[in-house]
Amino acid sequence: MxxxxxxxxxxxxxxxxxxxxxxxxxxxxxxxxxxxxxxxxxxxxxxxxxxxxxxxxxxxxxxxxxxxxxxxxxxxxxxxxxxxxxxxxxxxxxxxxxxxxxxxxxxxxxxxxxxxxxxxxxxxxxxxxxxxxxxxxxxxxxxxxxxxxxxxxxxxxxxxxxxxxxxxxxxxxxxxxxxxxxxxxxxxxxxxTKEEFPDRLTMTFNKKTNLRYGENPHQKAVLYENVIKEKDKIEIKQLHGKELSYNNYGDMHNALRYIKEFQEPAVVAIKHMNPCGIGIGKDINEAYRKAYESDTVSIFGGVVVFNREVTKEIANSINKYFLEIVIAPSYGKEAFEILTSKKNIRLIEVPKLKEYKEKTTEYKETVNGILFEEKDKILFFDDLNLVTERKPTFEELEELKFAWKACKCVSSNGIVITKNGGTVGIGQGEVRRSWAVEEALQRAEGKLEGAIMASDAFFFEDTVELLAKYGIKAVIQPGGSIKDEKVIELANKYGIAIVFTGVRHFRH
Missing domain, CATH: 3.40.50.1380 (Methylglyoxal synthase-like domain)
Known part of the structure; x- marks a missing residue:
């Protein structure tokens, strides 16, 4: 048969x-x-x-x-x-x-x-x-x-x-x-049915490509693409350079997250998943200059993301040092010709960067499972709490708001020192907050006059002493510590303005 x-x-x-x-x-x-x-x-x-x-x-x-x-x-x-x-x-x-x-x-x-x-x-x-x-x-x-x-x-x-x-x-x-x-x-x-956290979670991914290796050369790695509706996908085009690596994809993901915190012309420079410089300005050239000058050493071999078209002026600057990746919604014709003169730099275009929307949830692996949560979408609640005798000036308050956005991008414990719409010192990933403060202040040395500070979580009197020592006069932080009263009392002594947001931004 x-x-x-x-x-x-x-x-x-x-x-x-x-x-x-x-x-x-x-x-x-x-x-x-x-x-x-x-x-x-x-x-x-x-x-x-x-x-x-x-x-x-x-x-x-x-x-x-x-x-x-x-x-x-x-x-x-x-x-x-x-x-x-x-x-x-x-x-x-x-x-x-x-x-x-x-x-x-x-x-x-x-x-x-x-x-x-x-x-x-x-x-x-x-x-x-x-x-x-x-x-x-x-x-x-x-x-x-x-x-x-x-x-x-x-x-x-x-x-x-x-x-x-x-x-x-x-x-x-x-x-x-x-x-x-x-x-x-x-x-x-x-x-x-608008069910964010179902009893049984299923996830769908399609294998897109094998990667040369993982986080380190001895590790195998693959890129899987999330299955989402076409209308929700963000178009990402690689215009130039060799294929993206495992680490490149991680940096690119964080770059897009960070740049979406800013609506004005903004630039974020990233190294090993963390910002090493953030700048905003009246135009993208000014924003780039501030981000670059934040840390002209660490940016080498990093990733830089722009929320406006890359200009000839920026391209000429970038060509003087090595970058892994440049990400932007578009590139001017002359800028593109300049940047493509280097064969190893990867140029990524995200045409609809302005419309890019992240998923509302995120997850990470843990023992025997994954942790699943809403994304940190809130910047601060409507009313900022000006808790000290000295109140920030209008200019300081605007700077504090920028610093708070920047601080949301760094790893906890995170401290950001900013001035005139640019980071001048970043301390992140420290196990003790005062160490992160010291790190940020030391990196900002020589640029501290008129600078302000943002802290991703509350701090104690030791941090106030450091601020007074370095001449920082305005700070933004969540508040919520049992020692808040003592912190405010000490800040009043030194004439430091403190703003409470009521929102914490840990990023681990």
Whole structure:
């Protein structure tokens, strides 16, 4: 008896040629609906599904393959006498291959005109059932879900190579496919019902590319792309330079997060995931100068992100030292010609940077799971609390607001010293806040006159003593410590203005 393949695909690319090759190898084809018509129109002798089931498809195609004649033929164990006898007693014939791909739920999801009912009708039921049945019984049944595997399957059959490894790989791919498909649907339902933290969390990613290596050269790494609606994706174009590395992707992600804190012309320079300079200005040239001058040493080999077009003036400056990556919404023609004269610099264009919106949640790995949270979207509450006898001037208050945005970008414990819309000293990632303060102040030495400070969390009297020593006269911080009264009292003694935000910005 010839072997039989059940062929039922939504995406019909290559299916006629593949089916012809199966027939040439002596296989019998069972098919459904549109696939059956396509095969018949191409003179491929196929058996319509209801000839096997003895039951016409019903409910507008919702039920057509859900039948013991189909699933029994797929699932019975060929080496189990009881199974073999059962299918014989019930006149069930063997199905030895399932070729299937599913209704395009993802495509319908990405169509802005799709309604909830459209999406419901594009949830495949029979397909995943057949795929899972065949994958479960992979020792006896070939399951083909990927068009790119058609030629491999033909070669496998021609060579009569009963490789369990080949069958297992097809099954693995099939289960990944149905899991991905179900995750898309469950995520849609979570979004539709506005469920941010479901009891069971599913996440969907597509492998985009292998990376040369991971965080270090001895580590393997891969880039997976999050599955999100096309309208929510941010277009990122690499215009020049060698391929991005694992660390480059991490820096680029943080760069885009940081630059979105600022609406005015702004530049953020990054090294090892953290800012080494941030500047704002009346134009992008001024903003770049401030970011660069914050730390002209650490910027070497770093990443710089702009929220306005890169100019010739900026390009000439950048060409005097080495940068890994430049990120911007666009590049002036002359600027691009200058920057591309260096072959190793990577130029990234994000045309719709202004419209870029991060997801509302984020996660990180922990022991036996992941931590999932809302993103830190709040800058401060509407009313800033001016808690000291000396109140900041209008100019100081504006500077404090800029510093608070900058401080939100650094690792805790984080301290930022700024002046005239540019960072002049950054202390971050210290285990003791006073050390972060010392670090920032020392880096800002010679630029401290008229500078102010932002702290990502509350501090104690030792920090006030340091501020007084270095002449800092205005500070912004969350407040909320049991020692706030003593801190305010000491600040009053030194004539330092303190502003409480009521919001903490830890970043670990």
């Amino acid at each position: 010839s072997k039989r393949a059940l062929v039922s695909v939504y995406d019909k690319e290559g299916i006629v040629d593949f089916s012809k090759k199966l027939v040439d190898l002596g296989w019998e084809i069972i098919s459904t609906g549109g696939t059956y018509k396509l095969l018949k129109n191409n003179e491929i002798n196929a058996i319509e599904i209801d000839e096997v089931t003895g039951f016409k498809e019903i409910l507008e195609g919702r039920v057509k393959t859900l039948n013991p004649k189909i699933h029994g033929g797929i699932l019975f164990k060929r080496d189990d006498e009881n199974h073999v006898n059962t299918v014989k007693e019930n006149n069930i014939e063997s199905i030895d291959m399932v070729v299937n791909n599913l209704y395009p739920f993802e495509n319908v999801l990405n169509n802005e005109d799709s309604t909830h009912e459209d999406l419901i009708e594009n949830i495949d039921i029979g397909g995943p059932s057949m795929i899972r049945a065949a994958a479960k019984n992979y020792r006896d049944v070939l399951i083909v879900t990927d068009i790119s595997d058609y030629d491999k399957v033909v070669e496998y059959l021609k060579n009569k190579n009963d490789s369990i490894e080949f069958k297992l790989n097809l099954a693995k791919k099939a289960f990944n496919y149905t899991a991905y498909y179900d995750a898309l649907i469950s995520n849609y339902f979570n979004e539709y």
